[in-house]
Amino acid sequence: MKRLATLLLTLSFSSFSLAADSFKVCWSIYVGWMPWGYGDEQKIVDKWAEKYGIEIDVVQINDYIESINQYTTGEFDACTMTNMDALTIPAAGGVDSTALIVGDFSNGNDGLVLKNTDSLQAVKGQQVNLVELSVSHYLLARALDSVGMSESDVTVVNTSDADMVAIYPTAGVSSVVTWNPLLSEILTMPGANKVFDSSQIPGEIIDLLVVNTEVLKKNPALGKALVGAWYEIMATMSAPGKAGLAARTAMAIASGTDTAGYDAQLASTQMFYKPADAVSFTRSKDLKTTMQSVAEFSFAHGLLGDGAPDAGFIGIETPAGVYGNKGNIKLRFNPSYMQMAADGKL
Structure with missing residues (x-):
């Protein structure tokens, strides 16, 4: 079944709350996204939201593509998705989106x-x-x-x-x-x-938390709270001893496996537990090259919309430069919030 990306061009995005104090984030079951469920259950997300005077509702969606479609139509302010799906669904649907957190890349997953x-x-x-x-x-x-x-x-x-x-x-x-x-x-x-x-194909399938760009611009507190919560969870789950084990066990159970099974999945995931590592990956020129490859595949399969004349129709902004149309940037890799975490400024 073809994605409904081209149909989304006609949708109204008035449902986005560009200036608000309450936000919705959705995620689906995947080894690299289980931390969001854990962070919600353990009130870590709530703690960081309270720090910045906002509310964040974290919602699990059982169908991955459906979660992205709901984000694209404005039902959520942020959503977990891969780099390719960020390009071919929200970006192709006209929604300007920012990769706020580069969480990992699939390394066998x-x-x-x-x-x-x-x-x-x-x-x-x-x-x-x-x-x-x-x-x-x-x-x-x-x-x-x-x-x-x-x-x-x-x-x-x-x-x-x-x-x-x-x-x-x-x-x-x-x-x-x-x-x-x-x-x-x-x-x-x-x-x-x-x-x-x-x-x-290391580094080509990248797992992200994507945020509506206009929402993020109007509400930088949302970016700070989400990034702050994420790296607190990362520090906990990667810690040696009982704390890390307890966190990973909770994530394992939530994903339908045991701790050994979840740790095996983590072993085939290049997690960026430290924000500095995520920043370094995002700033690499290799990211721009990867996104060009992804855009070319997407164009060849008609995923950039019926009106797309070439693979560069949608601009993709990375720290190493823009691939594609600079006048039509709809996907942005912005490491600035992760850099704040790396610098201890959250």
């Missing part, structure tokens, strides 16, 4: 699984179940390219992440692309073999 074979080349001619036009689709394209194949060699079957685990054991399914914790669960099933994963 996204993978292509084949049934009863460990050969990537065996995917030729198969149907591949994945969330169409998501980073899973991007990963499939990169995997096929690595062995001299293209998408014309397979048939993509759009499948919701909510259904992925249930459909894998069925007779009609022979290959899937998905992310953790779904990936880990599928890999425990008979005949499941991971033949390609995101560790083979």
Whole structure:
């Protein structure tokens, strides 16, 4: 099913509260986003919101794409999403968005699984179940390219992440692309073999907290509170001893696994526990190159809107410069709030 990005161009964004003291943030189940649920339950987000005189409501959405669509239509002020989805849904839908927190990049957390074979080349001619036009689709394209194949060699079957685990054991399914914790669960099933994963394209699938740019401009307190809360959670979960273990155990249970399972997922995630590391990654010229690659893939799949004449139609602002149209910037990587955290100024 095609995303509704182009339809979103016609939507009214009047529902955004550009100057307010109450904000809504949504997130979905993923190893790198479980800290938001923990931070909400432990009142860490509330503590930082109170520090800056605002209220932040953190809401879990069970369907990942739906969470981004709700952000795009203005029901939420901020949402967790990948770099590609930030470009192809809100940015392509006309919503100017800022990557406030660069939390991690997938380093094995996204993978292509084949049934009863460990050969990537065996995917030729198969149907591949994945969330169409998501980073899973991007990963499939990169995997096929690595062995001299293209998408014309397979048939993509759009499948919701909510259904992925249930459909894998069925007779009609022979290959899937998905992310953790779904990936880990599928890999425990008979005949499941991971033949390609995101560790083979490090730094290309980036996990973000994205905020509506106009909301952030009007309400810098929101940016400070979210970043402050995030790095307090990062410090807690990465701490040695009981505190870190308790935090990761809570996140594991919330994501449907145990502590060992969650730690295994973390091992295939390049988490930026320290804000300075996230700032360094965001300021690297490699980010601009990655986003160009993502934009080119997105344009080739019609994800930048019907009126997009080329891959640079939407401007993407990074510290290393702008890729694309400087007059149509809709996605911004702004490390300034993370830099405040690194400098101890929050």
